[in-house]
Amino acid sequence: MIPFVDFKTQYNNLKTEIDKAVHRVLDSGWYILGNEGIAFEQEFASYVGTTYCVGVASGTEAIALGLMALGIVHGDEVITTSLTAYPTITAIVQSGATPVLVDIHTEDGLIDVSKIEQHITSKTKAIVPVHLYGQSCDMDAIKIVADKHDLMIVEDCAQAVGALYEGKKVGSIGECGAFSFYPTKNLGAYGDGGAITTNNEELYNRLLAMRNYGQTSRYSHDSAGINSRLDEMQAAILRVKLLHLDKDNNRRKSIAQRYKNELVGVETLLERTYGEGVYHLFVVKTDKREEFMKYMEENEIKTLIHFPMPIHAQKAFVWERDDEYTNATQFASMIVSIPIYPELEDDQIDTIISTINAFDN
Ligand SMILES: Cc1ncc(COP(=O)(O)O)c(C=O)c1O
Missing domain, CATH: 3.40.640.10 (Type I PLP-dependent aspartate aminotransferase-like (Major domain))
Incomplete structure (x- = not known):
């Protein structure tokens, strides 16, 4: 796994x-x-x-x-x-x-x-x-x-x-x-x-x-x-860990670059020109999320959702104007996070990419 x-x-x-x-x-x-x-x-x-x-x-x-x-x-x-x-x-x-x-x-x-x-x-x-x-x-x-x-x-x-x-x-x-x-x-x-x-x-x-x-x-x-x-x-x-942070963030960035260049069939997020991200998470979008996550699990790759329920849908509060958050609702229904961390080995990244690319979208 x-x-x-x-x-x-x-x-x-x-x-x-x-x-x-x-x-x-x-x-x-x-x-x-x-x-x-x-x-x-x-x-x-x-x-x-x-x-x-x-x-x-x-x-x-x-x-x-x-x-x-x-x-x-x-x-x-x-x-x-x-x-x-x-x-x-x-x-x-x-x-x-x-x-x-x-x-x-x-x-x-x-x-x-x-x-x-x-x-x-x-x-x-x-x-x-x-x-x-x-x-x-x-x-x-x-x-x-x-x-x-x-x-x-x-x-x-x-x-x-x-x-x-x-x-x-x-x-x-x-x-x-x-x-x-x-x-x-x-x-x-x-x-x-x-x-x-x-x-x-x-x-x-x-x-x-x-x-x-x-x-x-x-x-x-x-x-x-x-x-x-x-x-x-x-x-x-x-x-100790601060001394390794830039190296670790650079590793995350290079994994993200591979995902962006090589993944097909799933949508990746837009990178804004004003900034440079550090890929705490790598989020892809798919219309078939449930099947995708099940397929990844069967292929022994863990995925998670960040976050499956937008805040306005949480029961802790009665939110005003809760009909306005259409983008958050749509986004939350499509997103999946795939593994990204400095310790991922190159062959694991190869496996993640080839597995996703073989998913029948
Ligand atoms: C966006 C965001 N804000 C706040 C927090 C809260 O941080 P903590 O878990 O350290 O309280 C987290 C992490 O859990 C987070 O992801």
Whole structure:
């Protein structure tokens, strides 16, 4: 079976470095908010191209804390996309705000910026663009709308660490960027983790306190805050993996290039000229998804759907204007993700391509 991800091979390839980092933390006797976390924050900020980074417990809380530190409160509305991982919504709700959904482009699954303005009300305070599948949203277009309506931008970079928009890394463009280090991500920890990147010193200081019960100095709390910290073990592991990230992303890009050049019978997503993606996922579209997935399973290749149900169809909320998300509905009914990760061997890629090309469309 060609699995969808291969953590064991990944760990085996890095075993010496990872084990050394883990033992360094165990030997240090210091496990939360210490030197590893500080070093990782500096290294990650430098990677993304921002002045500051704050390590937190997950990507979900990175988005939530970003919004909370920007002053989002109960009753505010935050605009995002109707096709994302559900945690984008969890995070907006955690901040107290009401999520408001915008339909997507069927060519790439990203938010359709031309439809944002029709959803803006007097309560709208922020936009959370989601850099889905490792692609970048059209940030200049989003910034024009945000500036016009005085809205803040919190980039959801959970799937797109290292992706470029007009030469800039995602996470360095909005007020802040939110990253996830969930193990499947391009920069994955061996547990949960997340980070917020920003160039805003005031926001940075608020975030440092808010992730740690609002504590500004010992036993002094200027805000309620939450407990959302990146622990030393994960930080040490991420420091090792960050050193390999560009190489890993380049491997993903070259696999994607082969898929784009060689796959027939399935549609691939449009690559926008403004950006350079990092292929967290490789998504194809087919009218015969059920048969396709069954066929792939029979041929021992794992596929998944990201995501089978658009957000407006989820039962957690009664969404307003739920008749408007026709593109998200259509897109979600056709997409399938095929394996893409740095550990895939060339002969496995050959097998994936020849198997797909032999599918009777
Ligand atoms: C687009 C997107 N946003 C947010 C998240 C949340 O990240 P985490 O699982 O680290 O909370 C994820 C990943 O699960 C994601 O894919």
